[in-house]
Amino acid sequence: SGALVAGGLLLIEEIERPFLTRSLRVADRVTAHLLGDDTPDQRVLGLLTTSVPAASGPVEALRRTRELGARLWYIRERPGAAGVAMAVAALTALGTPHLTVDLGRLAREDDALDVVSTAIREARLAGGSLVAGPIEVLADKVPAIRLLAEAACPVAIVGVRQWDPAWTPEVPVLLQAPLPSVGERSEIWRAMLNGHAPATVDPAGGTTPFRLTPEQVRRAARAAEYAAAAEGQPIDTAHLLAGARAQNAAGLERLSRRIEPRVRWDDLVLPPDTVRQLTELTARARHRDRVLDDWGMAARASKGRGLTALFAGDSGTGKTMSAEVVAADLGLDLYVIDLSTVVDKYIGETEKNLDRIFAEADRVNAVLLFDEADAIFGKRSEVKDARDRYANVEIAYLLQRMEQFDGLAILTTNLRANVDEAFLRRLDVIADFPTPEEEDRLRLWELHLAPALPREDDIDLDFLAGAFKLSGGNIRNICLAAAFLAAAEERPVSMTDLARATEREYQKLGRMIHVSEFGPYFELLRVTG
Structure with missing residues (x-):
């Protein structure tokens, strides 16, 4: 009965009593299964996913190693390589029922051991295998990884990092999930859009830099469809890009x-x-x-x-x-x-x-x-x-x-x-x-003085570009500061505002102001100063 208890099929009652006087009972989930109710346990219900099978996968590698008695596989993937989808495709091709658990949805990592145990039980009740990932979620939860490795059902684990032998004495079959080719990615996008994108739109071409799994492509395509429908427009590349960007995880924003x-x-x-x-x-x-x-x-x-x-x-x-x-x-x-x-x-x-x-x-x-x-x-x-x-x-x-x-x-x-x-x-x-030359500085002055900005006729951009060897960032700061000076007095921007803003920028740079640089406009600083 030890294996049945460890697998969550039997539960020990009255654990506060002496060991020999405790009783055993069948877990409620097992009883429900025997009575025909296959609703998954609530502890894993939110983690279950119906992954889209990849176009290709390690089918032959899984089949050959399964015939040799292998029960544990580790599929290492690069971002967008769809290790989970490939495991699902391989198990489907072998006719093996499977349960797919997205560990990334764990609300609390402290629940990892309980969730893994429950997921294994669900896979056994379904008479199939378990696909779980990403392993990175469990990297610091070695007991949970060992529970997966020693499960009484076949288990395929997916992750980005290299398998750590310290996790478990059980040696998994190590497989590599290849990236889908450009042609395969195009087929995945077309299949997920199901004809909703015009023939003139190339989904894969427009989203080439994105490394998306088939499941992420499905979600991105759905998001693009919704966005286009909300605007009353056909799907275009902008909708596809927005849908693809929406698949980004939020973790990096905490570090950057x-x-x-x-x-x-x-x-x-x-x-x-x-x-x-x-x-x-x-x-x-x-x-x-x-x-x-x-x-x-x-x-x-x-x-x-x-x-x-x-x-x-x-x-x-x-x-x-x-x-x-x-x-x-x-x-x-x-x-x-x-x-x-x-x-x-x-x-x-x-x-x-x-x-x-x-x-x-x-x-x-x-x-x-x-x-x-x-x-x-x-x-x-x-x-x-x-x-x-x-x-x-x-x-x-x-x-x-x-x-x-x-x-x-x-x-x-x-x-x-x-x-x-x-x-x-x-x-x-x-x-x-390099620091911009005079010709480029003139373009920068013109660029940073927005077309809608009201300005006086006395502004001499040729003089500003020739007199002050400034970077684009400095010129942007000066134009912005001059606009605020003018707005404070409710009037258009003048050469006086630009001269004063340039003086302030020089002070920020720790540079001395020379009469020769400001030329005929030096007196503007004295009048306003």
Whole structure:
């Protein structure tokens, strides 16, 4: 009866009494099952999911190992690889009934052991097997993992991380869930939309950067249908992108700042070569699967699938804005991580902080922007002590995790000279953001003085562009400050407002104001000062 009690089929009554005087009874759920009621236990009802089977899966691997007596499989997946869907497809093809449990829906991780035990019982009552994931939810709950491994029914576990032998002495069959090809993803989207999208809309093409499982595609397609219906419009690419973005997990927002991109290529004022580098970066992100998988170039890649870039330039030269434009072009959100808050003075803590960030990043479809990379790169120096050595380890570890991240990760730095050449060689794209020349500064002044902004005729943008060697960020600040000065006095923006705002910006920069720079407008400062 020990196995029956452990499996939740029998319950021990009156546990406060001496052992030999206790009684056993059949669990209520088992009694209900015997009487024909197959309503799942409430403890797992909210975790059950009817996963969409993937187009392909490890069917033969499961069949062969099952014939050898295997009862435990671990399917490792990359984001979008649909390990659960592939396990379901394989078990369905083998004619094995199955129960699929989404551990990510656990309300409290403290309930993990009880939920796993109940799920195993439900699978046994159904006479089938159990599919459970993601394993990351149970990574710190070893007893729950061991319960899965020792279950009296076949179990397929799915996760992103590598199987840890310390979890259980039971050795699972290790399988890898491949990413669906571009063609397979297109078929999945078409099947889920069920003809509701016009033939002119290419769902897979419009959502290429997104790593979505078939189940996530189903939810994204449904969200797109609802959004289009609410607007009284046919489904278009914008609806599909919004539905795909809605599948992102919220965990990364606790560790970063999420930006929904609103700027476009026309908003950038950069040298032509920098713009070309940015367009090449988006092309690599958009066509990566086709080149690496469909065209077989993955075998010739020297590192992981991750796409890494470095944006180098002074503050205010457009690095963050460019990352936002790249994300917008790909239809992805941008998550900004301030590395100065990640770096820890205690050895080893920085790596732990990065681990937490990338663990959450693997669950979203987004562009990662690691801002203030000088917090790490600025430490690289000649190794004189243990702290210097670990500072260099932190850089190597960050780049390693960026390469493993199955998406686009961007670093920004104000001091490219601080970055070692060995690390520069590991980056896919390096874009320089120089201080703008006079012609570009004039475009920036025109861009940041909005068309709807009321202005006086005395504004001399040619003078401002030629006299002040400022970055785009500084020019934006000046235009905004000048607009507030004018609004406070309920009048249009004048050259006086721009002169005063420029003076304030100089003070913020710690720079002296020279008469020669303000030229004929220097007296405006004295009059208003």
